[in-house]
Amino acid sequence: KAGVTQTPRYLIKTRGQQVTLSCSPISGHRSVSWYQQTPGQGLQFLFEYFSETQRNKGNFPGRFSGRQFSNSRSEMNVSTLELGDSALYLCASSLERAPADTQYFGPGTRLTVL
């Protein structure tokens, strides 16, 4: 069974631009969570989607948004990029509603904002 896939793997943007990241969960997994990882703050929860509904949101500004499609694929969008948004963005999928079930992570998208 294929693992979690994320595209693109690397991205370079400039301040003020917007970006869309994509995540395809493991087949049969219905919950997708997004995390931001930086050296200073570690792994921080962004949001979680289950059956196309956002179930929980972390402590991030409204510039960070996401959605989930009927096939469980998910996208996250960051608008008006800031230098501090440079990070590794990880998505994780699980069978049922996170986090009681084990979350499996994709390889991540490394975003650099110049």
Added chain:
Amino acid sequence: GQNIDQPTEMTATEGAIVQINCTYQTSGFNGLFWYQQHAGEAPTFLSYNVLDGLEEKGRFSSFLSRSKGYSYLLLKELQMKDSASYLCAVPAGNKLTFGGGTRVLVKP
């Protein structure tokens, strides 16, 4: 809210044993996860403890004490490939809250 503490870094010798501690404070408890993350890679699942006691999986074991808000990950017969960050995480309110991670450096 949740508060999770783990040491920042540990160094050990190949073939030795290392114990990585994790203490947590959480409102409501739904278990504790351990993940391994090599530099530049995604975290990979190691273990999930929801009941007190020790669970062994090959060279890796994880222990949980719910009354003490404490867990540890034990790595035995250390190998060079075990050099990585080890993250403990607790689930709460549909999200995983991670500790800062413990970077383990295995020396020959």
